[in-house]
Amino acid sequence: MDIERAGGRGANQLRPIDCFRDVLSRAHGSASCSQGETRVLAAVFGPKAGTKKNENPEKACIEVIWKPKTGQIGKTEKELEMILKRTLQNICLLSVHPNTTTSIIVQVVHDDGSLLPCAIHATCAALVDAGIPLKSLAVSLCCCLTESGQILLDPSKLEEQKMKAFVCLVFPSSVNSVLPEESTPATTKSTEQEIITSLTHGVMTVDDYFHCVEQGRAAVAPLSNILKKKMRSQSAGKSSKAA
Amino acid sequence: MEQRFANSWRMTVNEKKFIQTALLSDLRTDGRGPFDYRNLTIQFGSEDGSSEVQLGQTRVMGFVTSQLVQPYRDRPNEGTLAIFTEFSPMADPSFEAGRPGESALELGRIVDRGLRESRAVDTESLCVIAGKWVWSVRIDLHILDNGGNLVDAANIAALAALLTFRRPECTLGGEDGQEVIIHPPEVREPLSLIVHHLPIAVTFAFMGDQSIVIIDPSHIEEAVMGGKLTATLNTNGDVCAIQKAGGEGVMQSVVMQCLRIASVKAADITGKIKKAVELYKTSRDLKKIKRHPDSEVESHSSKKEERKHKAVIAGTSSWDPYSKAADADELKAGLASQAVATPDEKMDAIQPEKQQLNVMDESPRDADLSPSLSVAAEAGEGKNKAKSLLDAVKPKHKRKKTNLSNSDGS
Numbered sequence: 112m113d114i115e116r117a118g119g120r121g122a123n124q125l126r127p128i129d130c131f132r133d134v135l136s137r138a139h140g141s142a143s144c145s146q147g148e149t150r151v152l153a154a155v156f157g158p159k160a161g162t163k164k165n166e167n168p169e170k171a172c173i174e175v176i177w178k179p180k181t182g183q184i185g186k187t188e189k190e191l192e193m194i195l196k197r198t199l200q201n202i203c204l205l206s207v208h209p210n211t212t213t214s215i216i217v218q219v220v221h222d223d224g225s226l227l228p229c230a231i232h233a234t235c236a237a238l239v240d241a242g243i244p245l246k247s248l249a250v251s252l253c254c255c256l257t258e259s260g261q262i263l264l265d266p267s268k269l270e271e272q273k274m275k276a277f278v279c280l281v282f283p284s285s286v287n288s289v290l291p292e293e294s295t296p297a298t299t300k301s302t303e304q305e306i307i308t309s310l311t312h313g314v315m316t317v318d319d320y321f322h323c324v325e326q327g328r329a330a331v332a333p334l335s336n337i338l339k340k341k342m343r344s345q346s347a348g349k350s351s352k353a354a
Numbered sequence: 355m356e357q358r359f360a361n362s363w364r365m366t367v368n369e370k371k372f373i374q375t376a377l378l379s380d381l382r383t384d385g386r387g388p389f390d391y392r393n394l395t396i397q398f399g400s401e402d403g404s405s406e407v408q409l410g411q412t413r414v415m416g417f418v419t420s421q422l423v424q425p426y427r428d429r430p431n432e433g434t435l436a437i438f439t440e441f442s443p444m445a446d447p448s449f450e451a452g453r454p455g456e457s458a459l460e461l462g463r464i465v466d467r468g469l470r471e472s473r474a475v476d477t478e479s480l481c482v483i484a485g486k487w488v489w490s491v492r493i494d495l496h497i498l499d500n501g502g503n504l505v506d507a508a509n510i511a512a513l514a515a516l517l518t519f520r521r522p523e524c525t526l527g528g529e530d531g532q533e534v535i536i537h538p539p540e541v542r543e544p545l546s547l548i549v550h551h552l553p554i555a556v557t558f559a560f561m562g563d564q565s566i567v568i569i570d571p572s573h574i575e576e577a578v579m580g581g582k583l584t585a586t587l588n589t590n591g592d593v594c595a596i597q598k599a600g601g602e603g604v605m606q607s608v609v610m611q612c613l614r615i616a617s618v619k620a621a622d623i624t625g626k627i628k629k630a631v632e633l634y635k636t637s638r639d640l641k642k643i644k645r646h647p648d649s650e651v652e653s654h655s656s657k658k659e660e661r662k663h664k665a666v667i668a669g670t671s672s673w674d675p676y677s678k679a680a681d682a683d684e685l686k687a688g689l690a691s692q693a694v695a696t697p698d699e700k701m702d703a704i705q706p707e708k709q710q711l712n713v714m715d716e717s718p719r720d721a722d723l724s725p726s727l728s729v730a731a732e733a734g735e736g737k738n739k740a741k742s743l744l745d746a747v748k749p750k751h752k753r754k755k756t757n758l759s760n761s762d763g764s
Contacts, residue, residue, distance in 0.1 A: 135499040136411040137446050137573075148400050152498065154444030176451045178442055181419050181494045216444035216451075218496060220415065221399055 117267060123326065125252075125265040125334070126225075130232060130341040132240040138216075140241020144233035147267060148223035153233035155241040157213030170205040171213060177230075178218045191227065198231065198281050198308045204244040213243060224267040225253040227279045227310065232338060239342055248284040249307060250335045253277060254323040256315050262323055264330065276313025278320065280306060280327040284335030304328070363447065365577045373578050377566050382575070384410075388568045389615055394623065396514050396630040402544065402638075403519030407511040410572060411501025413445075416511035417494045418519040422534065425481070425488040433480020433488040437466045437512065439495045446500040457504075464597050465495070465509050468553040468586035472594035475516060476548035482524055487534050489521055491547065502573035505584050509555040510627060517552075517631045518638075520544035553594040554623045555586045556616040560602050567608060569615065583609070585616040589624050 120126070126147030135141035138154035145151075162172040175192045177184075195217065203213075215237065217230050228251035235248045255266040255277035263270065271277055283305055306324065315323075373383060380388055392410030399406065403418035425432060439462040441449040449455070454462070469475060480489035493515060495508045523542045527535045559571035559579040571579055581601025586594040593613065598604075 135413065135444065137500055138444050141444070150399075152444075154498075156443070156447050159447075176443055178440065178496065181417050181492065214443065216442060218415075218442060218444065218498065221401065221404070223400075 116263065116270065120265075122261060122263050123330075125330070126267075128232070128334070128337060128341075130236050130338060132236050132342060138237075138241075140237045140239070140243070142233050142236030142240055143220075144229050144236060146225050146229045146232075146265065148221055149225055149229045150220035151226070151229045151233040152218040152220055153230065153237040154216045154218075155213065155234075155237045155243065156216075157241070157243065158208045158211030159214070160211060162210055162212055166212075168210045171203065171208045171211050173199050173203060173205075174212055174214045175199070176214065176216045178216065180219045180222065191230070194227070194308060194310065195230065195234065198249060199234065199238075201307050202235070202246050202249050202283065203238070204246055207244045222268060224269075224271045225265050225279075227251065228253050228265075228281075231281055236338070236342055246283070247286050248335060248338060249281050250284045250331050250338065251279065251281040251308075252327045252330055252334070253279045254326055256313070256319055256323070260319065262319070262326055264326060274313065276311065276315040276319075278309060278311040278315070278323050280310075280324060281308035282306060282328065282331045284338070285332050365574065369574065370578050373575060374562050377561055377568065382568065382572075384572060386570075388566070389619075391570045391619065391623075392572070394510070394626055396510065396627060398514070398518055398630075398634045403515050405511050405514035405518065407507050407514060409501070409503065409507040409510070409570070411499060412503060412507045412573075413497075413499035413501070414504065414507040414511040415496045415498055416508075416515035417496075418491060418515045419494075420489050420491050420519075420521045422482065422487050422524075422536070423490040424486065425484075430485040431481045431488075432477040434490045435470050435475055435477060435493070436490065437462055437469065437493045437495065439465070439497070439508065441497050444499070445497045449497075449500070460597075460599065461505050461508055462495075464505050464555060464584055464586070464595065465512055467595040467597075468509060468555055469493075469512060469516075472551075472553050472586070472588075472592070474549055474551055474553050474588075474594075476550060479548050480521075482534055483526070483532065486532070491516075491519075491521075500573060502576050503557050503570050506555050506557050506570065509553070509586070510623065513549075513552050513554075514627055514631060516547055516549060517627070518634055520546050551588040551590055551592070552624050552627060553586045553588050554620040555584050555595075556619045556623075557582060557584045558612045558616075560604055560608075565602075565604055565608055567612060569619065583612060585613055587613070587617050587620040589621050591617060 116122075128144070128146050130142060130144045132142045133140075134143045134152065135154055138156060140155035141153065143150065143152045158171060162168050163174070166172040173196050175196045177188045177192045177195070179188055195215070199215070215234055217234060219226065219230075231249050231251040235245070238245055239248070253265055253271075255263050255271060255274040257263060257273075258275050263274075266274060266277060309324075311320070376383065377388070382388065384392075386392070392412075393408075395408045397406045397408075398404065405416045407414050407416070423434070426434065439454065439458055441454060441458040441461075443449045443451050449458075475491070480491065482488060493512050495511055497504055497508065520539075520543075522536050522539060522544050524534050524536045527533050557570060559568050559575055560566070560581040560583070561568065561575075561579050568575065571582075576582075579601075581598070581604065583596070583598040583604070585596050588594060596613075598609075
């Protein structure tokens with residue numbers, strides 16, 4: 112029943128994640144994130160003055176530009192831009208800088224499955240690098256469902272194409288509060304139970320979907336610890352970038 | 355409207371005066387001499403035809419893809435080469451998404467003229483069926499970071515990507531021999547492109563009234579310069595293209611001097627590109643040897659063979675030619691401990707790579723390979739421990755830290 116995955120990964124095993132901040136010199140914030148072979152580069156410019164026409168000037172506006180590796184920008188890119196924008200609107204503190212626009216540019220370097228999660232991690236790291244105020248980081252994960260009903264986490268491109276269905280989930284990361292432990296366990300649990308974004312492809316039963324969500328939620332804590340460690344470790348050891 | 359002004363960066367009068375005065379004494383703001391290039395690093399991605407070039411602060415990425423199309427009517431037996439330049443808004447706040455500005459178009463044209471019109475890439479070999487099917491090679495250049503002198507960096511990225519690109523092999527088949535069958539890379543080895551020569555673009559900036567000439571202007575120097583000249587040359591001494599679009603007038607003697615300097619620099623850069631490409635090709639060839647066992651071992655379920663399967667696959671993408679010398683003892687241990695069904699040398703990859711994870715991280719080029727190293731380590735460990743989701747995400751902090759410091763340094 113167990114499906115053999117390339118590289119001998121277990122069904123619950125994610126590919127190694129790596130995250131570098133401050134990779135570009137002109138951008139206000141930049142980050143490069145890689146999950147296995149998938150690599151995404153994100154840059155943040157902002158906040159800039161003014162918002163777009165139809166946007167609410169009482170809040171900060173987020174603009175996402177998604178650049179594919181080759182080819183012209185089409186509908187898939189527009190859809191991904193919209194998904195990213197809405198996800199980020201949830202994690203950014205929009206009322207801190209009203210009437211401003213923050214531009215986020217995402218460049219796909221290599222796509223080997225789990226592209227959207229990788230992009231979200233890169234974007235969060237770039238926002239941290241730029242110093243944009245955030246409520247929490249976003250942690251994202253792709254789960255796919257095989258024909259036999261088994262759930263695999265973090266599929267590669269080949270696996271994605273063979274699967275019956277897959278779902279991409281984005282959760283807020285666990286919050287390390289500087290406040291003393293006043294918050295009751297109930298409140299901390301509730302943040303972890305939120306799903307910011309969920310994107311499915313293919314057909315799956317409701318039960319399977321909730322199983323995927325369970326798996327995803329269980330991976331939130333270790334994933335967010337890793338991402339935070341990567342971001343923290345870099346800022347500690349980093350000398351100022353020579354011009 | 356105001357947003358655009360808010361985005362554009364203006365240079366102060368003080369900065370301008372400083373740069374010009376310093377140049378009178380042959381000093382540049384980053385400590386270079388007037389005819390020194392910045393540090394050039396060329397890295398390659400995980401697939402064929404993808405390159406990343408860093409020239410000082412300037413970063414450009416090149417991707418090459420190919421497709422079968424119908425040829426142009428006036429050239430029925432030649433393939434096509436197209437260059438698409440993307441000035442990504444991440445490179446500079448003044449670059450806007452959407453329509454390319456004039457500097458983007460100019461850059462595209464310079465690289466295009468250097469590569470296509472000088473016949474650097476052999477287009478006749480891209481023909482499959484004359485008049486019906488030819489290969490169309492598409493080069494996408496993404497400008498990621500504008501640190502000045504985008505033309506040179508973009509040119510190098512395009513060349514590096516072209517030299518490492520391989521197109522699938524195709525044969526004629528079908529009843530009348532008119533059908534083209536494209537073979538996937540697993541079945542038949544893809545073919546490299548035939549590149550006759552490497553046209554290297556060298557950019558000069560002219561400053562001030564005393565016609566001071568500097569090479570490879572950085573971003574602040576570009577804001578101060580009076581005129582710019584780009585000469586595209588190859589090591590055979592051919593001038594493939596010269597571009598001087600307006601700007602300050604310069605004497606003929608100065609132009610000739612620039613061309614002479616450019617030929618020296620072109621030889622230098624060609625050497626660097628060739629060396630980087632050779633290194634990449636060697637590691638790619640070594641990876642190739644390991645690839646074949648995968649198809650045999652795919653569906654075995656016994657544990658021993660599973661371990662072999664995992665380890666072998668992990669070995670395919672993480673072979674480091676440089677650590678081979680130290681592996682003799684581990685080779686023997688590895689061979690003795692496992693029942694070898696596949697040829698011996700294919701097993702070598704497993705043991706050394708599991709134990710020498712740190713060694714392989716040192717070279718910055720392996721930054722792309724090393725994520726797959728940890729797959730091997732995880733694969734071995736994952737099977738041994740009880741499976742739980744906490745184990746699912748392996749925090750390879752130590753290794754990633756060395757990775758971080760290397761990648762930042764590059």
